[in-house]
Amino acid sequence: MxxxxxxxxxxxxxxxxxxxxxxxxxxxxxxxxxxGVILGILPGLIHPFSWHLVxxxxxxxAVKGFVIPMMLGRAVRSAEIKxxxxxxxxxxxxxxxxxxxxxLSFGFAGRLPMLPEHQNYMFVPASIATLMTGFLVLTxxxxxxxxxxxxxxxxxxxxxxxxxxxxxMPIMVEAGALLDLLVGTFVMGIVINQISRExxxxxxxxxxxxxxx
Amino acid sequence: MYAALIILxxxxxxxxxxxxxxxxxxxxxSLFTFAHLAVTIQMLTTTPPESPGGWFxxxxxxxIVLLSTSVLFLLCALYSIGYxxxxxxxxxxxxxxxxxxxxxxxSMVTITHxxxxxxxxxxxxxxxxxxxxxxxxxxxxxxxxxxxxLICSVGVALALIGLYFLAYATIVARVEPSLLLDDLMRxxxxxxxxxxxxxxxxxxxxxxxxxxxxxxxTWKPDAxxxxxxxxxxxxxxxxVNLAFLALLRVYQLSLATKEILFFQNALVVMxxxxxxxxxxxxxRQADFKRMLAYSSVEHVGIMAVALGLGGRAIFGALFHILxxxxxxxxxxxxxxxxxxxxxxxxxxxxxxxxxxxxxxxGLFLAGFIxxxxxxxxxxxxxxxxxxxxxxxxxxxxxxxxxxxxxMVIFIGMALTVLPMVMGEVPAESETTSYRDTIYTVGxxxxxxxxxxxxxxxxxxxxxxxxxEGAALLGGHQ
Numbered sequence: 001m002x003x004x005x006x007x008x009x010x011x012x013x014x015x016x017x018x019x020x021x022x023x024x025x026x027x028x029x030x031x032x033x034x035x036g037v038i039l040g041i042l043p044g045l046i047h048p049f050s051w052h053l054v055x056x057x058x059x060x061x062a063v064k065g066f067v068i069p070m071m072l073g074r075a076v077r078s079a080e081i082k083x084x085x086x087x088x089x090x091x092x093x094x095x096x097x098x099x100x101x102x103x104l105s106f107g108f109a110g111r112l113p114m115l116p117e118h119q120n121y122m123f124v125p126a127s128i129a130t131l132m133t134g135f136l137v138l139t140x141x142x143x144x145x146x147x148x149x150x151x152x153x154x155x156x157x158x159x160x161x162x163x164x165x166x167x168x169m170p171i172m173v174e175a176g177a178l179l180d181l182l183v184g185t186f187v188m189g190i191v192i193n194q195i196s197r198e199x200x201x202x203x204x205x206x207x208x209x210x211x212x213x
Numbered sequence: 214m215y216a217a218l219i220i221l222x223x224x225x226x227x228x229x230x231x232x233x234x235x236x237x238x239x240x241x242x243s244l245f246t247f248a249h250l251a252v253t254i255q256m257l258t259t260t261p262p263e264s265p266g267g268w269f270x271x272x273x274x275x276x277i278v279l280l281s282t283s284v285l286f287l288l289c290a291l292y293s294i295g296y297x298x299x300x301x302x303x304x305x306x307x308x309x310x311x312x313x314x315x316x317x318x319x320s321m322v323t324i325t326h327x328x329x330x331x332x333x334x335x336x337x338x339x340x341x342x343x344x345x346x347x348x349x350x351x352x353x354x355x356x357x358x359x360x361x362x363l364i365c366s367v368g369v370a371l372a373l374i375g376l377y378f379l380a381y382a383t384i385v386a387r388v389e390p391s392l393l394l395d396d397l398m399r400x401x402x403x404x405x406x407x408x409x410x411x412x413x414x415x416x417x418x419x420x421x422x423x424x425x426x427x428x429x430x431t432w433k434p435d436a437x438x439x440x441x442x443x444x445x446x447x448x449x450x451x452x453v454n455l456a457f458l459a460l461l462r463v464y465q466l467s468l469a470t471k472e473i474l475f476f477q478n479a480l481v482v483m484x485x486x487x488x489x490x491x492x493x494x495x496x497r498q499a500d501f502k503r504m505l506a507y508s509s510v511e512h513v514g515i516m517a518v519a520l521g522l523g524g525r526a527i528f529g530a531l532f533h534i535l536x537x538x539x540x541x542x543x544x545x546x547x548x549x550x551x552x553x554x555x556x557x558x559x560x561x562x563x564x565x566x567x568x569x570x571x572x573x574x575g576l577f578l579a580g581f582i583x584x585x586x587x588x589x590x591x592x593x594x595x596x597x598x599x600x601x602x603x604x605x606x607x608x609x610x611x612x613x614x615x616x617x618x619x620m621v622i623f624i625g626m627a628l629t630v631l632p633m634v635m636g637e638v639p640a641e642s643e644t645t646s647y648r649d650t651i652y653t654v655g656x657x658x659x660x661x662x663x664x665x666x667x668x669x670x671x672x673x674x675x676x677x678x679x680x681e682g683a684a685l686l687g688g689h690q
Contacts, residue, residue, distance in 0.1 A: 112405075112408060113405045113408070115384060115385055131374065138367065148363075151366060155370055158370060158373055158377065161377045161378075161381070162377055165377060167390040168381075168384060168392055169329055173329035173332075173333060176330070177373065180336040180337060184339075184362070187340055187344065187362065188363070191343070191347070191355065191358055191359050194355050195355055198351075204359065207355075207360070
């Protein structure tokens with residue numbers, strides 16, 4: 001089953017590049033939703049079956065794959081904005097940077113000691129690469145919604161690492177972290193609505209009235 | 214006992230949410246924060262035993278932060294009775310229940326020894342404060358809320374990956390996998406240094422962002438500048454201390470590993486950079502609430518430097534948690550009154566506050582004298598302890614930079630504060646319905662008296678608490 005997990009992680013990495021390369025916001029949201037669904041399947045592949053596990057899978061897929069993307073989709077529709085325009089850094093440079101970061105994260109993961117049973121799998125490099133991708137989206141895009149997407153990708157990266165830690169992380173803490181993510185995205189969605197009402201756009205580069213001269 | 218600290222404010226949040234009257238809500242808020250302080254004092258005097266499994270354990274560090282947070286919340290709640298009377302044009306439902314949710318999460322941060330749970334609670338405080346910064350519902354406050362929410366959420370997320378690295382280090386070392394502080398400290402020597410080093414970098418960046426250490430402080434002037442005065446007081450006097458407590462936990466852990474020197478040096482550098490950034494931006498600041506935000510950047514810098522120095526300075530850092538938290542309360546609450554009265558927070562419009570609002574203007578002036586570290590107020594004691602410790606350890610450059618920054622900040626802040634409170638009220642100044650009342654002046658006055666009291670006399674139980682806390686962090690006399 002682990003090889004299937006690895007193949008799914010490759011898919012996660014490919015989705016990272018989709019979110020880096022596309023300008024269409026709805027498409028980007030769907031890509032992150034797909035990533036969320038894959039992350040929901042992963043725990044089922046690396047742990048033995050239990051009803052407990054089924055519940056976790058269902059909750060993760062529901063939250064990361066459906067609820068959060070729906071909230072973001074609503075924000076996009078009500079703001080009537082379809083595309084990210086003029087990011088701070090173009091799509092080709094960010095894609096290239098994304099590739100560099102992905103390569104670097106494989107190098108970084110190779111230098112850290114790992115359990116022999118994790119040695120040959122991609123959890124750690126995939127996690128760090130996804131984290132970096134999220135960071136890249138966050139810092140290079142103008143639209144508030146793209147920045148939330150970046151935050152979600154970053155969080156997905158952290159989640160992948162968490163898959164290695166089931167013994168150390170009690171379920172209550174994991175659930176708390178997921179709830180924080182859900183409420184946080186919900187509040188961000190509300191703020192985005194207010195931004196688009198106040199500025200008639202979601203462009204965060206218009207948010208400059210508080211700059212120091 | 215532990216549960217009461219969390220459940221009480223949560224019940225309060227539900228009750229204030231359900232109450233349909235804006236006038237009644239702040240009073241209910243005060244009632245619940247008062248009950249919270251009562252439980253806090255009960256817990257400080259009769260230390261409850263560690264909970265089974267070791268998840269909840271109120272140690273000296275947690276006690277110090279819990280006490281300062283609970284006192285500040287109560288006084289801010291009392292202040293809100295007077296303040297919200299002047300803001301009747303909008304509903305205060307979200308504000309009142311948000312404060313209580315934040316108080317519940319804040320208490321959780323102080324009592325838990327499980328780093329994962331502490332992280333969840335810390336992130337909850339971030340989210341619950343976001344709608345409160347947006348209280349004024351205008352373009353500037355939405356911008357501030359967005360920056361605050363995004364930067365702090367990303368920062369705290371980076372701290373989570375740091376915690377994950379720590380947990381993975383325990384798995385690699387084949388010790389009991391855990392994120393309990395006590396387990397981690399016991400096994401710290403066996404953990405692989407690569408993972409631990411990476412973990413400390415992420416934890417420092419993450420909690421440093423939440424605390425507002427330069428260069429991760431960019432959200433701070435905006436959020437503090439646009440939030441209502443009482444929210445600013447809680448952000449700068451309450452939430453900052455919670456993030457500092459998280460850093461103290463990491464510090465406790467780093468003491469048990471070989472990473473302590475790296476961690477201490479990083480703290481000193483970030484702390485000094487914060488103080489210098491504050492000194493540069495404090496001068497000629499045209500908005501007095503943003504000035505207070507830079508003062509907050511300065512004071513988290515002071516705490517970071519003190520922690521990095523170690524030794525006797527640790528005592529100073531712990532005392533500064535109380536001294537800074539309470540003084541910031543005085544400054545933000547009285548500045549909120551001045552803002553209401555002049556309907557402006559620009560230093561061009563606000564002149565002669567002492568004449569127009571003798572109480573609030575006087576408190577603002579006294580708060581300025583306290584926060585810049587003048588005797589006989591409490592921040593003087595902590596700052597003097599820290600700087601003398603730096604020189605005693607022979608770290609002359611750090612001590613000198615520290616003193617020069619304090620001096621420049623004193624001058625920069627005086628150039629803003631003195632014209633505000635002295636002189637004549639400009640003739641064209643807007644007249645508003647705001648008048649100083651017992652509810653808007655009483656809470657900052659009580660805070661100021663506390664700051665003064667701590668400056669001249671530290672009660673013996675508090676002294677014991679501070680010494681116990683310093684001992685936990687390896688800071689000897």
